[in-house]
Amino acid sequence: MTIFAHRGASRNAPENSLAAFQTALDQGACAIELDVQMTRDQKLVVCHDLTLDRTTDRRGYIKDLSLEEVQEADCGSWFHDDFSGERIPLLQEVLRRVPPSVLVNVEVKNHPCHQGIIEEALLELVAREGRQESVLYSSFDHRVLQQIHRLDPSAKIGALFYANILEPWQYLEDQGIVPFSLHWAEEYVSQELIQGAHQRGLKVFAYTVNQGDRTRELASLGLDGIFSDLPREMAGSLDGG
C-alpha cells in the first residue's frame, strides 16, 4: 500500500512546509502529497488554502500577492514556536528537496482566475526539473485535469472526488480525462469501487486516514494507498505495529 504523507508529515510539522516534507522523508515516506497555488506574478507555491489567513501570520488571497509578499509570511508559528520563520515554499524548492524515487502528488488548488495558466506553468516546471515520472497531478477541479491531459497525454492524473459517484471511470472518459488513479474520500471507499477501478487498470487512493485500524481495514479491501497526516504511524500499523 502506498502511504502519501499528506501535506508532508503534517502532524509533526506545519503542513506543506519544507520542514513537513523533510520530516516525512526522514521518516522513510515513499510518497508525498502537497497543494499548489499560483501567486499574482505566476509563481507556483505550496499552500492548501486560497488565503494566507489560517496557516500564516499574514492575510489575503495568494492570487493577489507577489511571491515576495507570500514569502514574507511566517507559515510555521501557528503550528509551534519551534517552526517560527518557516516560509511558504516554491514547488520548485520542494521538488529539489524530495528525491525522484519518492512519488509527489501535486494537488492543484487553483483560483479560477488562473484557469488555463496554472496547468501550463506546472507541466513546464515539472519537465524542467526532470520529474515527469515521479509526479502525479490531482485536483477537485476537473477542468484542470482535462487541460493537463490535453497538454501532456502522458501525465499521470489522479481524479479527486468529494463524494460517491456512480461509474466514475465512465464520467472521466466522457470528460476526456485519462486517469492513473481515483482519489476517494475514505468514508465512501467500498470493495465494489476498488474492484471496478482495478478491472479498468486504475488505482484507488483514499483521503485522509489517520487511524491504524482503518488503514488495515482498507488494505484488506485491496485499496492501493492512503493519504495520511501520520505516514510513519500508518506504515507501522500495516507492519503489525
Ligand code: G3P
Ligand atoms: O488529495 C487528497 C486530499 O489532500 C484532498 O483534500 O482538503 O486535504 O486537500 P485536502
Ligand code: CA
Ligand atoms: Ca490536498
